[in-house]
Amino acid sequence: MNEWPQGWSENNRGDRYGGGTAGEPEPARVMRQVRREPSGPYPGQAPQYGGGVPRQPASPPYDPAYDSDYNTGQVYGGQGGGGNGYDDGGYTGGYRQTPDWGRRVKRTLTTVVVALLVISVGTYFWADSKLREEVDLSKVINRPEAGDGTNYLIVGSDSRDGMSDEDKQRLHTGSAEGKRTDSMMILHTGSNGPTLISLPRDSDVELPSFKGSESGKEYPGTGKRIKLNATYSMDGPELLVRTVEYNTGLHIDHYVEIGFAGFANIVDAVGGVEMDIPKAFKDKNSGADFAAGKQTLNGEEALAFVRTRYAFAGSDLDRTKNQQKFLSALANQAATPGTVLNPFRLYPTLSAGLDTLIVSEDTGLFDLASMFWAMKGVTGGEGTSMNMPISGSSGGNLVWDKAKVKKLVEQLKNDERVTVKGN
Secondary structure: OOOOOOOOHHHHHOOOOOOOOOOOHHHHHHHOOOOOOOOOOOOOOOOOOOOOOOOOOOOOOHHHHHOOOOHOOOOOOOOOHHHOOOOOOOOOOOOOOOOHHHHHHHHHHHHHHHHHHHHHHHHHHHHHHHHHEEEOOOHHHOOOOOOOEEEEEEEEEOOOOOOOOHHHHOOOOOOOOOOOEEEEEEEOOOOOOEEEEEHHHHHHOOOEEEOOOOOOOOOOOOOOOEEHHHHHHHHHHHHHHHHHHHHHHOOOOEEEOHHHHHHHHHHHOOOEEEEEEEEEEEEEEEEEEEEEEEEEHHHHHHHHHHHHHOOOOOHHHHHHHHHHHHHHHHHHHHHOOHHHOOOOHHHHHHHHHHEEEEEEOOHHHHHHHHHHHHHHHOOOOOOEEEEEEEEEEOOEEEOOOOHHHHHHHHHHHOOOOOOOOOO
């Protein structure tokens, strides 16, 4: 039997390790157990070795016979309050950890950023793979020196590629074979705002020497004068770029072309484009039939709007003004948060445009994005829109004003604010 210090008894010891009585309730005994007596001799004991018998700790020496469920760390009973009459809710003696909201927010933001990055990169490569880089500007000979800023030649062709007979009838395009230019514009971007210049299709220009885009054969210039849009029919985009550069002295950095079907599909993909039409007009050739006032044009109506010329007194000059107004409004609509941040509108818009968009080999997605933002700037009043200055006509062709064109080109080359006025 264990020997207990003098003054201790069974009642001092209690059922477990002392500090209680045999008949005490369990919690009382436990609370007595966890008390600690001060160190030093027991009362009434003579000090030994000069200091008396050291006082014993409150708990007696370890006795395996009395070791039971207290060695599990369950001071106030088993888990879930079992066996002691107290409902401790499963508390095991530790502290409940406060949620680290800062860490949770950081993890959430990191996940969102990574997801957006993956989507953006995926979208970029998907869109880049759809670009039709079919125009090789390296085939253009005797090019003028590049100036400051960037110049785009934007061409709307009457290509009917991919259109069914029903589409041709609905869009009033006819069924002519091949393709011609229906509109041509130079967009200059730089530090003084964008400038959008329409080149009338009937512009009187000199046909320069050029290298055949397919044959590679060089054709010498003879001084022959033709309509500007005829050069596209003769040898495609490369000869058109060569002719524009030769007759203006302006270096073209990027070529962008879109056909009838692609144009109509883009307009439908963005949900239509709002236009304010100052005066009602009709044109059976294009299918146009518009009332005056603000209205939202769908793809079919938009194509009719930009193609109409016979309904206007200024014919092609009035048409180019409408083309500028509409393309700027389209760029503005395509760049709105409702399109850019809405995947159900963004991806159809990109797909509709990229499927039919033809660009030069050095033109990428960032170049196209810069082009659209610049056109949006023209609508927002940050830039200038104009026709190429015209001095008169010759044989039904529109003759450019040489003095004004020269000054205009100098201002564009030096990336200066354009002061020249067009027709």
